[in-house]
Amino acid sequence: MTDSERISGRAEAVHRLHAARPRSRFARWSGIAFVGLVAVAWTSPALRPGDFLSPRRLANLRRFLGELVPYPLQQGEGENAARVAVAWSLDMLGDKGWSAAGTSLALSVAAIVLVGALAAVCMLVAARTLATPEPYVESPRTPSRLRQRAWRALAAGTRAVLVFLRSIPEYIWAFLLLAILGPGVWPLVLALALHNLGILGKLDAEVVENLDPAPMAALRGLGAGRLQIATAAILPLSLPRLLLFFFYRWETCVREATVLGMLGVVSLGYWIVDSRARNHYDEMFFFVLLGAALVLLGDLLSAVARTLVRRAS
Amino acid sequence: MSVESGSAGPAAGFRLESVTVSFGSVAALDAIDLEIARGEAVGLVGPSGAGKTTLLRVLNGTLRPENGTVEVGGVDLGSLSESRLRQVRSRIGTIHQDLRLVPNLRVVRNVLSGALGRTSLAGSLRLLFLPPRREVLRVHELLERVGIEDKLFERTDRLSGGQRQRVAIARALYQEPTALLPDEPISSLDPARARDTMELLLRLSRDDGLTLCASLHDLDIARTFLPRLVGLRAGRIVFDRPTAELSDEDFRRLYDLEGD
Amino acid sequence: MLVGARGLVLGTIALVGLWAAWELGLDPRDLIPGSGGLALAGELFSRAFSPAWTYESAVPEGTVPLPLKALEAARVTVMLAAAALGLSVVVGLFLGLAASTATWVGSAHGGRCAWGRCLNVTSPAIYGVSRVFIALLRSVHELIWAVLFLAAFGVGQFSAVLAIAIPYSGTLAKVFSEMLDEAPRDAAEALRSAGASPAQIFLFGLLPQALPDMTAYAFYRFECALRSSAVLGFFGYPTLGYYLAASFENLHYGEVWTYLYTLLGLVLLADAWSGALRRRLVPGGVR
Numbered sequence: 001m002t003d004s005e006r007i008s009g010r011a012e013a014v015h016r017l018h019a020a021r022p023r024s025r026f027a028r029w030s031g032i033a034f035v036g037l038v039a040v041a042w043t044s045p046a047l048r049p050g051d052f053l054s055p056r057r058l059a060n061l062r063r064f065l066g067e068l069v070p071y072p073l074q075q076g077e078g079e080n081a082a083r084v085a086v087a088w089s090l091d092m093l094g095d096k097g098w099s100a101a102g103t104s105l106a107l108s109v110a111a112i113v114l115v116g117a118l119a120a121v122c123m124l125v126a127a128r129t130l131a132t133p134e135p136y137v138e139s140p141r142t143p144s145r146l147r148q149r150a151w152r153a154l155a156a157g158t159r160a161v162l163v164f165l166r167s168i169p170e171y172i173w174a175f176l177l178l179a180i181l182g183p184g185v186w187p188l189v190l191a192l193a194l195h196n197l198g199i200l201g202k203l204d205a206e207v208v209e210n211l212d213p214a215p216m217a218a219l220r221g222l223g224a225g226r227l228q229i230a231t232a233a234i235l236p237l238s239l240p241r242l243l244l245f246f247f248y249r250w251e252t253c254v255r256e257a258t259v260l261g262m263l264g265v266v267s268l269g270y271w272i273v274d275s276r277a278r279n280h281y282d283e284m285f286f287f288v289l290l291g292a293a294l295v296l297l298g299d300l301l302s303a304v305a306r307t308l309v310r311r312a313s
Numbered sequence: 314m315s316v317e318s319g320s321a322g323p324a325a326g327f328r329l330e331s332v333t334v335s336f337g338s339v340a341a342l343d344a345i346d347l348e349i350a351r352g353e354a355v356g357l358v359g360p361s362g363a364g365k366t367t368l369l370r371v372l373n374g375t376l377r378p379e380n381g382t383v384e385v386g387g388v389d390l391g392s393l394s395e396s397r398l399r400q401v402r403s404r405i406g407t408i409h410q411d412l413r414l415v416p417n418l419r420v421v422r423n424v425l426s427g428a429l430g431r432t433s434l435a436g437s438l439r440l441l442f443l444p445p446r447r448e449v450l451r452v453h454e455l456l457e458r459v460g461i462e463d464k465l466f467e468r469t470d471r472l473s474g475g476q477r478q479r480v481a482i483a484r485a486l487y488q489e490p491t492a493l494l495p496d497e498p499i500s501s502l503d504p505a506r507a508r509d510t511m512e513l514l515l516r517l518s519r520d521d522g523l524t525l526c527a528s529l530h531d532l533d534i535a536r537t538f539l540p541r542l543v544g545l546r547a548g549r550i551v552f553d554r555p556t557a558e559l560s561d562e563d564f565r566r567l568y569d570l571e572g573d
Numbered sequence: 574m575l576v577g578a579r580g581l582v583l584g585t586i587a588l589v590g591l592w593a594a595w596e597l598g599l600d601p602r603d604l605i606p607g608s609g610g611l612a613l614a615g616e617l618f619s620r621a622f623s624p625a626w627t628y629e630s631a632v633p634e635g636t637v638p639l640p641l642k643a644l645e646a647a648r649v650t651v652m653l654a655a656a657a658l659g660l661s662v663v664v665g666l667f668l669g670l671a672a673s674t675a676t677w678v679g680s681a682h683g684g685r686c687a688w689g690r691c692l693n694v695t696s697p698a699i700y701g702v703s704r705v706f707i708a709l710l711r712s713v714h715e716l717i718w719a720v721l722f723l724a725a726f727g728v729g730q731f732s733a734v735l736a737i738a739i740p741y742s743g744t745l746a747k748v749f750s751e752m753l754d755e756a757p758r759d760a761a762e763a764l765r766s767a768g769a770s771p772a773q774i775f776l777f778g779l780l781p782q783a784l785p786d787m788t789a790y791a792f793y794r795f796e797c798a799l800r801s802s803a804v805l806g807f808f809g810y811p812t813l814g815y816y817l818a819a820s821f822e823n824l825h826y827g828e829v830w831t832y833l834y835t836l837l838g839l840v841l842l843a844d845a846w847s848g849a850l851r852r853r854l855v856p857g858g859v860r
Contacts, residue, residue, distance in 0.1 A: 024853050024854075026849065026853055027788075027850060027853055030792070030846065030850050031788070034792070035659075037651070037655040038656060040655075041651075041652040041653070041655040041659065042656050042659065044652055046730045047652075047656055047730050047734060048731065057726050060725065060726065060727075064725040102596060103597065105593075106592070106593040106596040107593075107597065108593075109589055109590060109593035110594050110597055110599060113586060113587065113589070114590070116586065167800075167836065167837045167840040167841065169800040169801070169803065171716070171807065171814075172803070172804065172814065172836075175807070175818065176617070179613055179617075179821070180606050180613055180614045180617070181603070181604070181610055182606070184603055185597045185599065186599065189597070189599065236579065246586075255711075256714070258714055258717070259716040259717060262716065262720075269716075269717075272717060273720060281724065284721075284724070288721065291713065291714070291717060292709070292712035292713050295711070295712040295714075296712050299711070
């Protein structure tokens with residue numbers, strides 16, 4: 001065999017291997033489809049960034065940015081600008097800021113605690129590993145078909161409800177609930193709770209499904225009932241992961257709580273749209289910054305809490 | 314051409330002079346003197362923690378000793394800039410004990426990554442996304458030499474442990490190395506496979522004229538396959554002789570738990 | 574964890590929850606809707622199983638049929654979400670690279686050449702600045718950006734895209750950087766011992782191992798972007814939220830459900846897509 005023959009033989013072999021290579025068409029087409037979607041979106045005429053930066057709009061923007069400065073400073077307090085700005089901010093804080101930020105924070109906390117408790121219950125019903133009359137038993141004592149199906153249906157039904165809750169964003173839940181319950185904080189708490197229950201319930205159920213079944217099977221062998229297993233094994237074993245997800249969702253609750261007030265309940269979001277409606281852009285900007293500070297605080301607390309949980313488990 | 318494929322130069326020899334490496338207060342290597350001639354095949358033996366892996370890391374230029382000189386192919390590594398040192402490293406084919414492949418890439422890409430040390434950044438991007446045909450053929454040839462050419466386009470994590478090890482060997486060969494440094498190449502293989510692997514490593518280094526320095530915990534294998542053995546214990550060289558001259562007593566002393 | 578520690582953690586959470594309830598003046602009795610609210614809830618939920626197929630009040634001649642209108646709103650919702658997420662992925666990728674310790678892991682060794690020395694000095698600064706920048710991007714909610722942009726520019730779809738893209742860039746960057754940090758470093762170490770440069774180590778040894786996770790996460794965020802895009806409708810952008818709010822204000826509850834179910838369909842579709850992709854890309858992985 002000559003050298004060139006050997007090379008062409010090799011090329012043929014490589015070609016054959018290349019043609020038969022295992023590949024995921026789905027991933028490839030997903031990527032292509034997504035890039036195509038983005039390209040179509042960006043080339044649609046409604047999305048013309050040129051319009052965004054027209055001279056008229058730039059002039060508007062310049063005026064708008066000027067009005068973000070605290071009102072007393074706009075009046076020209078050149079010398080002690082810093083002191084005036086601080087005094088104005090403290091005024092704003094004492095007047096509305098603290099209580100609005102406190103309300104937003106309390107909204108997020110009340111909602112996530114409610115969700116944490118509800119999700120811990122939901123996961124015991126929604127987890128596939130528990131969706132049987134005799135969970136964690138190797139050879140069940142011939143459970144009746146009916147009971148088997150009932151458990152499966154209950155788990156599937158719970159998961160379907162969770163998906164529904166998750167699909168509707170907090171803001172729309174709040175919008176609907178405010179109409180039903182009337183103005184107040186309950187609609188906002190419930191809105192946060194419903195959407196996040198959909199997410200946390202699913203995550204918690206997956207935690208339970210991924211637990212090592214040995215401890216539960218052992219308890220089961222000792223004759224423990226479903227509730228006993230849940231309190232003695234499932235909850236303690238899954239708690240670290242549940243807490244991680246709990247704090248991760250709280251972070252997003254804080255973010256959402258800064259805007260839900262826009263629907264007319266006195267909290268940060270309320271003052272943002274209120275001051276905008278009154279054309280007091282300096283106040284609006286103040287509340288935006290306060291909201292950002294609150295979110296950063298939430299991120300920080302959540303990160304600290306999750307680090308502690310990781311270290312303890 | 315994106316890959317400068319020089320012919321594999323003559324094998325490199327190694328020379329260590331009073332090399333000392335310590336991690337914290339523990340001396341991992343304590344004033345080691347060692348000379349490995351070009352094209353020689355040497356085994357490093359000794360209990361775990363004796364400093365075998367550390368010695369290999371000194372030899373391949375990823376660990377700078379705090380004392381002593383390291384010469385690879387007659388070049389003192391201590392005097393080299395980082396980029397020159399990278400060039401030296403690129404010609405030393407280390408085969409790590411835990412293989413260190415990228416599991417979710419195809420075999421061909423893992424092998425191609427052996428050429429990074431002699432390739433520009435732009436060239437390596439081409440190598441990753443649109444590998445030139447000639448390079449793919451070379452990878453196929455190397456895989457054929459290690460006996461898994463049909464796995465060319467397989468995902469690396471779908472391969473068995475033994476097959477993955479051959480990918481790591483092929484990657485080292487694709488470096489066009491002057492020396493092969495396998496670290497515990499047979500630690501996770503059954504006896505039959507272990508022999509196959511040792512035969513393969515010896516054949517490859519003999520065919521290409523490469524220096525071979527393997528760390529081994531299995532004494533029987535080491536004595537069967539390697540003509541010269543270096544016994545390491547607690548960072549010191551206990552013996553360094555042709556295998557034929559070593560007695561059972563030497564090995565007993567190497568592993569003796571009491572004496573020091 | 575100790576039993577005592579467990580009780581302490583749960584007890585503290587419960588106490589903080591009680592503080593929040595007290596702070597808000599939450600009274601369980603307020604959960605019972607008034608007669609008006611009850612009637613509204615009855616009307617609203619009675620239409621859950623019979624969403625409208627035609628408008629519930631007279632519409633001018635030539636108005637597009639309701640299902641087509643819902644689909645058009647869905648199209649705008651998808652387009653805004655896709656445009657925003659496309660931008661966020663690009664920005665998030667660059668910011669995420671800058672904010673990952675894995676990116677800079679190789680450069681600590683490259684201190685001899687001029688470029689390497691320069692990187693050695695600047696890399697902690699680039700890393701730190703990008704981390705702070707990411708936190709700031711994430712700290713303002715997309716609806717607040719929408720309000721700001723409305724005040725600054727008026728309604729325009731480009732501002733809606735920006736409103737979503739800013740916080741989403743931050744979130745993607747944060748998660749991308751964490752995924753890069755968690756990618757195994759052993760292959761990178763092997764490439765270093767084979768003489769690869771820091772950039773090559775990153776491209777060949779680290780990025781490929783994090784890429785499946787990053788792709789799956791980006792697709793998950795698309796689902797979130799769809800929801801955000803729909804909600805932006807409440808601020809005047811022509812997405813599903815706009816028509817949903819309008820129908821609700823007009824007491825056309827059947828239409829409300831039409832739009833709700835359209836949104837539900839979009840989200841479920843995105844969820845199924847990202848779920849299928851995740852199963853293929855990340856074997857054995859949970860979200």
